[in-house]
Amino acid sequence: MQPIHLAWVDYTILIAYTAFVIGIGFALRKYMKSSSDFLTSGRSIPAWVTGLAFISANLGALEVVGMAASGAQYGVATAHFYWVGAIPAMIFLAVFMMPFYYGSKARSVPEYLNMRFDGRVRCLNSISFAVMTVFASGISMDALARMLSFLLPWKNQLTIGGHIFGSYDFYLVICSAIVLVYVLKGGLTSAIYTEVLQFFMIVLGFAPVVWLGFKDVGGWNTLKEKLTQVAQNPAAIYLGDKSYNSDAWTSAWKPVLAGADHNPMGVGVFPMVFGLGFVLSFGYWCTNFLVVQRAMAAKNMGAARRTPLIAAVPKMLFPAIVILPGMLAVALAIMPGKDYRLPPVTISPTAMSRAVADVQAANPGNAATAYATIKTDAGQNLDQAKITAIITDNSAKPLSADDLNARLQDAVTDTYYNGVTLSLIERYCPAGLLGLALTALLASFMSGMAGNVTAFNTIWTYDLYQAYLAPNKSDRHYFVVGQSTTIVGIILSIFCAYFSSHYSNAMNVIQLVFGFVNAPLFATFLLGMFWARTTGTGAFLGLICGTCTSAVYHALTSTIAQPGIQGGYLWPVLGHATVPESCIMPSSMAQNFWLASFAFGVCFILTALISLATSRTKSDEELKGLVYSLTPKLKEEETHFLLRPAVLGTILLICCVILNIIFW
Amino acid sequence: MGLDIRWPIGLMFTLIGLLLVIVGATNGASAQALNINIDLIWGVVLLIFGVSMLLGAIAGKKQGPK
Numbered sequence: 001m002q003p004i005h006l007a008w009v010d011y012t013i014l015i016a017y018t019a020f021v022i023g024i025g026f027a028l029r030k031y032m033k034s035s036s037d038f039l040t041s042g043r044s045i046p047a048w049v050t051g052l053a054f055i056s057a058n059l060g061a062l063e064v065v066g067m068a069a070s071g072a073q074y075g076v077a078t079a080h081f082y083w084v085g086a087i088p089a090m091i092f093l094a095v096f097m098m099p100f101y102y103g104s105k106a107r108s109v110p111e112y113l114n115m116r117f118d119g120r121v122r123c124l125n126s127i128s129f130a131v132m133t134v135f136a137s138g139i140s141m142d143a144l145a146r147m148l149s150f151l152l153p154w155k156n157q158l159t160i161g162g163h164i165f166g167s168y169d170f171y172l173v174i175c176s177a178i179v180l181v182y183v184l185k186g187g188l189t190s191a192i193y194t195e196v197l198q199f200f201m202i203v204l205g206f207a208p209v210v211w212l213g214f215k216d217v218g219g220w221n222t223l224k225e226k227l228t229q230v231a232q233n234p235a236a237i238y239l240g241d242k243s244y245n246s247d248a249w250t251s252a253w254k255p256v257l258a259g260a261d262h263n264p265m266g267v268g269v270f271p272m273v274f275g276l277g278f279v280l281s282f283g284y285w286c287t288n289f290l291v292v293q294r295a296m297a298a299k300n301m302g303a304a305r306r307t308p309l310i311a312a313v314p315k316m317l318f319p320a321i322v323i324l325p326g327m328l329a330v331a332l333a334i335m336p337g338k339d340y341r342l343p344p345v346t347i348s349p350t351a352m353s354r355a356v357a358d359v360q361a362a363n364p365g366n367a368a369t370a371y372a373t374i375k376t377d378a379g380q381n382l383d384q385a386k387i388t389a390i391i392t393d394n395s396a397k398p399l400s401a402d403d404l405n406a407r408l409q410d411a412v413t414d415t416y417y418n419g420v421t422l423s424l425i426e427r428y429c430p431a432g433l434l435g436l437a438l439t440a441l442l443a444s445f446m447s448g449m450a451g452n453v454t455a456f457n458t459i460w461t462y463d464l465y466q467a468y469l470a471p472n473k474s475d476r477h478y479f480v481v482g483q484s485t486t487i488v489g490i491i492l493s494i495f496c497a498y499f500s501s502h503y504s505n506a507m508n509v510i511q512l513v514f515g516f517v518n519a520p521l522f523a524t525f526l527l528g529m530f531w532a533r534t535t536g537t538g539a540f541l542g543l544i545c546g547t548c549t550s551a552v553y554h555a556l557t558s559t560i561a562q563p564g565i566q567g568g569y570l571w572p573v574l575g576h577a578t579v580p581e582s583c584i585m586p587s588s589m590a591q592n593f594w595l596a597s598f599a600f601g602v603c604f605i606l607t608a609l610i611s612l613a614t615s616r617t618k619s620d621e622e623l624k625g626l627v628y629s630l631t632p633k634l635k636e637e638e639t640h641f642l643l644r645p646a647v648l649g650t651i652l653l654i655c656c657v658i659l660n661i662i663f664w
Numbered sequence: 665m666g667l668d669i670r671w672p673i674g675l676m677f678t679l680i681g682l683l684l685v686i687v688g689a690t691n692g693a694s695a696q697a698l699n700i701n702i703d704l705i706w707g708v709v710l711l712i713f714g715v716s717m718l719l720g721a722i723a724g725k726k727q728g729p730k
Contacts, residue, residue: 009687013680020676027667049669193669200673204713208706212698432687432703436680 004151004426010435017439018178020197021446025182025190035478038187039458040107040297045189047303049196051310054294056195060140060448061441064202064322068424069417071326072342073239074264075227075249076663077256078326079319084277087312087656089285091649093295094308097286098645099634100529101296102304103625108296109289110463116528116626117536118617119467124543126463128517129289130456134489136514137452138496144445145172145497147422151438172497179449180490184483188458191450192294198443199314205440206321212428213328216338224250226331234264237333237342238383238413249327252663266587275593279600280515283522290455301634305645312652316659329420340427343419344380344412351379356404362391378408386411453489460485512554512592519596520546520603527607532620532627538611546603553595557583567591670721678714681707 032038045053070078106112110129114122149167158165182190217223227249230237234244248255248263255263256272267276285291285308298304332340347355354377362370367388375382390407393399399407425437461482470477524543527534558568561578566588568579585591624630641647688704 007687009683012683016676016679020672024667024672027672031667193667193672196669197673197676200677200713204677204710208702212700212702215698215700428698428702430687430703431691432684433706436684 004434004438006152006435006438007431009432010438013432013435013439014442017197017201017443021182021190021194022178024193024197025185028186028189028193031189032185032187032479035461035475035482036107037189038479038482039454039461040293041187041189041192043297044299045192045297045303047298047306047310049192050294050298050303050307052199052314053192053195053297054291054307055311055314056199056444056447057291057294057451059199059202059318059444060451061444062140062143062448064206064441064444065418065421067319067322068326068329068421071323072330072415072417072420073326075231075327075330076252076319076323077248077263077265078323079252079659079663080256080272080276082315082319083252083656083660084273085281086285086315087652088277089281090308090312090315091653092282093286093292094305095645095649096628097525097529098295098305098308099301099631100626100628101292102298102301103631106296107462108458109287109292110459112626113524113528113539114463114467116618116623117534117539120540121524121536121543122463122467124540125521126459126467130459130464132514132517133290133452133456133459134492135496135500137449137456137489137493139500140445140448140452141172141176141493142497142500144175144442144449145169146501147441147445148175151422168501172494175446176449176490176494179446179453180486183450183453184486187482188293188297188454191447191454192297194443194450195294195447198440198447201436201440201443203314203321205437206325208433209424209428209437210321210324210328213325213332213424216428217328217331217335223327223331226334227327230330230334237330238344238415239264239330239342249330250663252660254664260586260590265589266585267590267593271590271593271597275595275597279519279522279596280593282526283518283520283596283600287518287521287525289459290451293455293458302643302645306643306648309645309648309652316652316656325424326417326420329424340423342415342417343423344409345414345416347378347380347409347412351377352405352408354378355408356401359390359394359404359408360398362395364388364392364395367391374408378412381413382408382411383413449490449493453486453493456489457482457485460489515592515596516547516550516554516599519550519599523600523604523607527604527611528627530628531608531611532623532630533611533616534607535611535614535616537614538607538609541610542603542607545606546599549602550595550599553598554591557585557591557594559585559588559591668721668724670717670724674714674717674719674721676714677710678718681709681711681714683707684710 034042036042067078067081070081101109101112104112104115106115110122110126113125145168148171152167154167154170182194186193214220214223217226228246230239231244231246231248231250234242242264244264245255245258245262256265256267257269260266260268295304295307298307329340329342332338333342355374358370358374358377362374370391371382371384371387374387386407390399390404390411394404421441425434429437461478465481465485466473466478520543523546524539527542528539552570554567555570556568558564558566558579560566561584563569563571563579568583571577571579571583585594620630684703684707686707688701688707691703
């Protein structure tokens with residue numbers, strides 16, 4: 001990746017977008033009259049808007065970039081994250097759970113938990129969720145600031161009190177300030193409106209890139225042919241040393257059914273369907289307040305239930321915009337004459353200077369040893385043939401520093417998958433379209449921040465502050481608290497951004513923690529909503545044990561023999577230096593999916609058993625509207641048949657199955 | 665809630681559409697990708713989208729507050 005050159009039109013689009021989002025904030029300001037308006041949009045938004053915001057809140061730039069990365073690494077099987085890992089859960093939420101969230105008049109997910117169980121579960125959920133959203137917001141900000149400071153570096157630096165502030169800090173502050181302004185003015189509604197804007201920017205910004213990529217490759221059949229070539233010889237474009245069945249990149253189910261060793265993901269059928277398809281996806285879509293909050297902002301029950309269903313339509317079609325680019329990139333890389341290769345990992349400046357020194361000191365007669373030294377100093381895997389060529393050329397006639405830098409960088413064989421999206425944008429976008437695509441990326445990072453900050457606001461103000469710190473104050477009081485929390489939330493996010501920028505693994509660690517917490521959570525909700533006998537003690541202890549199971553499972557398994565951040569750190573404590581063979585998983589995805597399955601299972605069983613052993617604290621009357629069996633069925637005769645959630649849901653499920661069959 | 669979201673969406677994309685059409689029409693060679701004047705083509709698409717959004721917003725206003 002090199003810094004990109006932007007033209008006046010690109011800057012204009014960037015600035016116009018920024019002006020629009022701030023303008024939306026100011027335009028909405030006069031409608032913010034109460035804490036409910038600010039934190040929950042006063043429940044007044046039409047279904048198509050909440051539906052698009054629902055899907056947008058989920059679609060952060062990390063997902064856009066990450067899905068292209070996965071599309072390159074795993075092919076069309078990545079679509080499982082959408083077709084298995086999202087659609088069924090969204091339909092379930094709409095048809096079965098939304099009536100409880102919306103009908104109970106809870107203002108947040110933890111508040112529902114309080115009504116259904118008691119304060120302990122609410123407290124646990126609020127705190128873990130609040131911490132997670134602040135970190136998620138910080139990670140979005142960090143990724144955005146890094147991308148901007150790389151693409152549009154600023155030469156100026158500011159020194160204050162011994163600290164040097166450069167591009168990264170500048171962009172971090174500016175972007176946080178923009179988000180702060182529009183959320184402070186317009187609250188949740190601002191965040192929702194900008195999320196819808198972001199949705200259109202992503203679709204309309206990336207569709208031309210995908211279309212151009214498709215034309216470049218030469219159509220779907222050529223794509224399949226090239227991907228088959230890659231599957232038989234991934235090493236040709238540095239995609240690893242194993243070889244897979246020829247349909248590994250073009251078939252979604254066959255490689256998974258063939259078993260964990262036959263597909264690049266390293267995942268078999270059970271962990272895919274149960275771990276991802278059930279536990280993780282239902283755990284996220286049905287309990288994560290960030291998305292559920294958008295549905296709760298709808299103007300009536302029907303709109304609230306249709307929200308996830310409306311969102312499911314673009315979700316089903318998104319693989320074409322986000323996953324396909326990754327597959328196109330891989331096909332392009334193996335086609336000679338296209339002058340494209342998958343972006344390599346960048347050698348850091350310090351490592352580069354060491355490697356350059358090594359090349360200059362190297363002796364062509366001793367190329368093999370020289371190669372080993374250069375590789376260690378560069379810190380990445382390097383192509384031996386290319387390195388030998390560099391050494392030979394350099395000793396014949398010394399190469400310039402720029403030349404050496406470029407050729408060393410080109411010799412890197414580790415692929416930077418997250419760079420695939422940007423590399424395609426660079427390849428295809430002329431000035432104008434470039435501005436649109438980059439602004440789309442910027443938009444999704446910013447709304448990732450805004451969405452998390454608004455969710456944090458509501459949880460803090462209602463579930464922690466009002467519930468435990470200062471109950472029974474006036475609404476005006478909570479309105480002001482909500483606004484102030486926006487500022488605090490952004491500041492905390494900035495700290496989290498700095499924290500995560502120091503650890504290259506921070507993103508992975510946070511994802512891990514999310515997995516720990518989300519996996520057992522769905523068991524709690526499932527039992528709470530469908531079984532009146534579930535008690536508060538059962539739910540609380542079950543949730544804690546489920547989360548501990550996640551931690552223990554991670555501490556006992558790993559993807560490599562060496563204990564570390566990948567897991568397995570309990571073994572040294574038990575007296576083994578390395579992780580035993582039986583506990584090594586084929587991939588971290590496999591590890592996550594199994595972890596989720598176990599955590600869910602433990603939470604479910606323990607919650608049920610402990611509930612049976614403890615007495616109920618709420619009567620049937622109190623649980624009316626909170627539990628399925630105790631709630632009168634909703635009357636839907638006035639709604640047109642096709643618009644009823646159960647009918648719409650079934651139609652969507654059938655479409656989803658058809659997609660799975662087409663890409664079988 | 666008060667502000668019809670179709671206004672900002674419509675305005676934004678009409679503006680971007682116009683910009684792309686201008687660049688596509690005037691810049692010829694540098695607006696090309698794979699020998700297609702993508703700026704011009706896509707600019708027109710966005711203009712159509714933006715204007716339909718604005719028409720929707722105007723129709724909504726004529727209908728009066730719901």
